[in-house]
Amino acid sequence: MLLESSIWSFIGEKFADFLTYTGFANVAWANVIMILVGAFFIWLAIKKDFEPLLLIPIGLGIILGNIPFKAAGLEIGLYEDNAVLNIFYQGVKQGWYPPLVFLGIGAMTDFSALIANPKLMLIGAAAQFGIFGAYIIALAMGFEPNQAAGIAIIGGADGPTAIFLSSKLAPNLMGAIAVCAYSYMALVPVIQPFIMRALTTKKEKQIKMATSREVSQTEKILFPIVGLLITTFIVPSGLPLLGMLFFGNLLKESTKTTRLAKTAGSALNDIVVMLLGLTVGCSTQASEFLTLDTILIFVLGACAFMIATASGVLFVKFMNIFLPEGKKINPLIGNAGVSAVPMAARISNQEGLRANPHNFLLLHAMGPNVAGVIGSAVAAGVLLGFLS
Template identity: 55%
Template sequence: MIHQQTAAEIAEEREAEEAKQAGLKKDPFAGKKAPGWQYVIMITIGFLIVYLGAAKGFEPLLLIPIGFGTILVNIPGAGMGNPPDGMLNIIYSAGVGNEFFPMLIFMGIGAMTDFGPLIANPKMALLGGAAQLGVFFTLFGVALMNIIPGIDYNMLQASAISIIGGADGPTSIYVSGKLAPEMMAVIAVAAYSYMALVPMIQPPIMKLLTTKHERTIRMDQLRPVSKAERTLFPMLLLVLTILLLPPAAPLIGMLAFGNFVKQCGVVDRLSKTMENELMNIVSILLSLGVGSQMTPEKIINPNSIGIIILGLVAFAVATAGGIMMAKLMNLFLPKGKKINPLIGSAGVSAVPMAARVSNKVGLEYDPSNFLLMNAMGPNVSGVIGTAIAAGIFIATYGA
């Protein structure tokens, strides 16, 4: 007997085919409905996110639109997140689910970033690399979390969660979109929240792992970096990425493009557009798109709670990894060339917040010891390091 397809089955097949053609992965939560009281909880969470951004100053440029997206998508009967015509669904499909917006964000970050401190002191890249310890350490934490009843992560989800340790929101969105799109919303909110909480999370770890003497170590002023060096750096970075880790080329490529446009000095209009208007517009759309995924079936479950815990562990270990690498390097550096371990915590890619925290803690112990420029070296290398870690995960576990 020939099976007669119902209209619902035909519509589902058409939706799956359209998603495939658009490069989107099918949402495993599609069609699932949560109890009404859970929508009330999500709307409350949305208002809380807006409050944290507006009243507390926690990443307001991102958390405010994420919060509004959360509120709007959970309003009963509004249909703003419904496919195919809901406004928030259109935003998500157009640029978040296919990683388009995170790429544009990386281009803007490149146009805003000065790699001069890293070029002047290349060994600072080791601190940015060591901070990625938190990313990979979290993979082991996932195995332990799976012991808890109700929590079940596969390696794709574990990899996406681990990137939170790099304190890089766009990279977290990019990797989760590739490997675990069903967890993108909570991963993005966790990543941006921990970025905003850098001044609260890092100082206790920094003080715990360093001595008073280490916190007062003075570092030499960085040498001047020529325009030729600044211009060639993004091109060299791109070439090395293409040769050594092609899966990281999308992120590194957009970062290098934005930075080259800034440094070459012949297209100031493009550079200013990337830094300002385009960055602002894409940030709004990206954040609304992330908020559109903050629905009860995706958030109110044990796995999402586990993401919050694992993300915090990843971030803490990343901070510790950079500090311990600085202490290790000091064992081999001559007197007068020692590294202040406080700048190791700047190896996470929360630019420039982590570098400012390193400088602030240093000033508490020596008001005339300014570490900001030295801390920017590991800080910008952390951006590159997190993108490389993302490329490794995608190369290993991606489709």
């Protein structure tokens, strides 16, 4: 009898102990808010079709990262040593997921539009002013130069670059920066059009651009090699991103490594994007994420995107002053200077068709769009070189 009662009390004690481990016992309001944010991201991805490949892993990651648990050394949380999620997170923390994503981007990107009309590269450079404009504002808000640089890179509209740079310069803000960068990339269709419309006249929107010339295979093969040499000789600190981008592109364009290019652009890229999205989402644990800094980062990110879009459009208008009639560029492709590929180019096309149903700008906009990828990677390299 005595034995039986001790067993029951033992079971009761252990059950009570078990209850202390459950999420219900450890939940905080902040966790609930973050879980709702995660659910909102998933809703945006599924219902509104906003970058589902990114927002679904991030959204679920946010939920996963905010499941409350007792800090009892169970090695389950993202920030706990030896936890599986922590192992996955090393790719973000050590910065080796972004170069792998760049490998995939390189293997999927066709630089023909840029090679056919190389002056479009300058638009990709001009749009990077979004980064440095945001850097100036971030400094004015009181951020340290390294934090300001990590936040400002959101203006490049390039998630992997933002993660790469912030993991090096401002690791404590990386979660917020990554979520912010990907969120705004998904919101390109919302942010960019009104700026483009406001900065262009009806006549400018009507500009029809001449059809691009054919690009030879030799040029396509030379592009990644020359691009790599020029950019990395000037900015060696951008080597991990630029090296992988051009490597991926050479795999594609060499025509001899189709299998490798296919893997880099599909299976490998998908695996990395899944792990990257999930762990970035997980890193937004309420205690780390729900801070004033996060709100400021989102404000700065929006500023960076708007400045980048405006500077791209305005730079095209500036270029048109010097270009002869018939060779003028439609300023509606200026927004594509940010590296949200191909979303930004699609917005250019959409706005072009809105002004003139027969004016297809997609191919022309792909030029500055892929130049933006190179430009943002170079800008990240420059900031890393100056501040690390």
